[in-house]
Amino acid sequence: MRRRTVLKLAVAAIMSGAQGFPGIVSRAYTAPGAADAKFLLVFLRGGYDAANVVIPVGSPFYYEARPTLALARPNPSDPQAALPLVGADNTVGWGLHPALKDSMYPLWQAGQVAFVPFAGTTDMSRSHFETQDSVESGLPPGPRTYGSGFMNRLAAVLGGTAAPVAFTDGLPVVLRGDLVVPNVSLKGTGRAPFDERQVAILASMYAGTRFEHLISEGFELRKTVAEQNEMMASGGTSGEMQAANRNAISARGFELEARRMAGLVRDRFNLAFIDVGGWDTHVNEGGTQGQLANLLGNLGQGLAAFAEQMGSAWRSTVVVVISEFGRTFRENGTRGTDHGHGTVYWVLGGSVRGGSIAGDQVAVDRSTLNQDRDWPVLNEYRALFGGLFKAVFGLDGTRTDQVFPNTAARDLGLV
């Protein structure tokens, strides 16, 4: 029984908890395809357990299938319980993991985040590497060719306005391809190690070589990162930055990276990628507390910090959080979950029409599982991203085809 339920949440009031997010109060929508549009892809590597994050609390089968891992139904007096994701019809079919209470939940209440369950790829290998690579390449099923990723092709069709970057050690498949895309890890201390004279000498050795352009990109990015860090460390230049800096002192892990990333995306880039690892929770996954909760807390804080640090640019920014696959709907014998299929994508941004569970859905029950094991994929990722890029960057059909060949773009109306 598949039913199409694109729920929309009317945000009646700005919640007090959302005060920290600039841009909410005015909530001026940026026109689709605006020149200042920005897109960030966050890849949760390892296959996060979506069913314990955006939780089908309305499904008795969920509680049957996860005797030790399940989170309690929403209950205001129980801090261990899932947080209610109240739909437009006032029913609570879904709940949010409480580790996201202070980060994603305010965004949800402000209507700035939508969740798309039953999302993913048609690749059924349930293999991390194959699924990650095939998702990043964004090509229709066929022989493996990972020479070109969909964000590289997106940058190509955007032409001169594209400013892509990967915040990773190496260049991920999603940004590989014809265009030279710079990458930099934001994990380090960030001090620029060479002065201008040294940079000039180093670059001079590469003049006329095939590396010349790569190196100038690399140096430029390295310098920008160092400047951003110094600005953050010295208290910043604006009220916004100062507000951010208060938190930056205690920031650690992904939050610190996310703040640095926001500074760079705000000022210099419009297509960005970062990945967060560690989600392969086969053993002792935990419930309200534990492995998954810690990972989520870290991720949520980072994303909230990113939203805050983007300042007014958050209004024209769309962030999508994905993973290669979901996990088995039933918990396994070691209090964890194994590789599954359908997952939940998160779509967030200052102008996202969120507060909704979006896309095609199906009642969560034993009979609707894929291969009696995991969630089906009802919302294919290439169609989703195609639709999203159309809306965010104003792409026409021809250009969407170049990014996602042989795919009918599908706009969920989130942007």
Place this chain on the structure above:
Amino acid sequence: MCDRHIRCALLTFLLLLPSCSIGRANSSSSGPAALTAGDVRWLNRVTFGIDSATAARYRQLGRARFLSEQLQLKVEDPSTLAAAIAAIPVTQYSAEQLVRNARVEQERLKALPTEDDKQQARMALNQAANQAVYEATKRQLMRALYSPAQLQEQMTWFWMNHFNVFSGKGTVRWTLAEYEERAVRPRALGSFRDLVLATVKSPAMLEYLDNAQSAAGRINENYARELMELHTLGVAGSASGSRYTQRDVQELARVLTGVGVNATDAAPRLSPERQALYVRDGLFEFNPNRHDFAPKIVLNQRFGSTGFAEVGQAVTLLARQPATARFISSKLARYFIADDPPSALVNAMAATFQRTDGNIAEVLRTMFTSPDLLSASAPTGKFKDPMQFVVSSLRLAYDGKVITNYRPVVGWLTQLGEPPYGHVTPEGYGAAETAWASPGQLVKRFEIARAIGAGSAGLFNTEDNRPGPSMGFPMLNNRLFYEAIEPTFGARTREALAQAASQAEWNTLLLASPEWMQR
């Protein structure tokens, strides 16, 4: 004189005339012959990177005898290195001991009274596991840096990457040291078929690719697919000529049922008939009760119900396929020679592979004596992967002076995107320039060049980073540099070096130069 040596080297190289190489060796007694640019390039492929000892040996033996020696050197390390390696704790235990100890500790911590105690014990166990991985890495780096058997150690790295396992999965952290030491390294220059079979019997591989979980009626295809796609034939439909089908994958998976790991004292209860087919070797176990004894057909060959002998039959079958000869030859050429090696070279190597029934040393001999070898990549050179970049830089900079603290080296490899035993997925690290020459990685290499060149990385500290003897910065402008490195530099690099304001900066520029990034 120089010309004569080039001609001589060329003759040696083309015709393998022993008299010529002897003549070369003799001439060294009347004063060492200068290395030509071609010699240096060749040496930088056969080894992880030139150092004084390598250069001296080469001058002494000449190219052909140097290569023969590299292909024949014993697996045993020379005594000083062997003693240093024997002192590394992880080398003193078998994988079985390490896994069993970890299991005992896990049981013990479950019984601890408080959650805090458990947490502490868990952390200590994790630390011990990380330490075991570090020690395996250290051993690999020590051999890469200091062993005279450079080709053997490069090939050990190559095969560890080809038959990749990931230290983060399950008990691989405890079994990988033995995997490298017992399964891969002793066969790095031997028979390819034996090498494949050794990996099939390795607990690290069986756990990493989930075959330990696969049993009759509960098939896991993961390993069967990778054994064909990544380890032998190449992906179906690719340039190797590989033609296996999904059906072949399923059939091979059935052949592999029962091949697994047993970390307990208990042996399965078997009927007398099956008892005869039971195999146990350390952690490795072939359990006939889990094996699918129904007939199978893989690549059109019938398999009888012979238990583990079926696995040997399958490995022989796969190793002897022409597609395997082409796939392995092409991968070797892409690692050592060029991202897009000449097809004549790959064909010659594949022919040797088939003629010698997969003798790895002979395939390498064909490659390293081929006239296509150096012309193939000229004038660009082959971009070093992070391991080659870091190891060659350390070999040049410290030239045999033994590092005590390998943690910075592990850190560099990680920052460059090639953490040791850290590739999650079974295809291993790529060898192509595009995988390593991103803007972020290039600039990171400059920073590492500086850390090495300035002598500031703490490489001679103790492993818990207490200060060791002060070594200052290395002196890279030594005889080896002027003989072997400087002649490879173009005008721009020379100009840059001339602008260096200090020895440390000069070192940095050398190790950051475009010529040094390539071999």
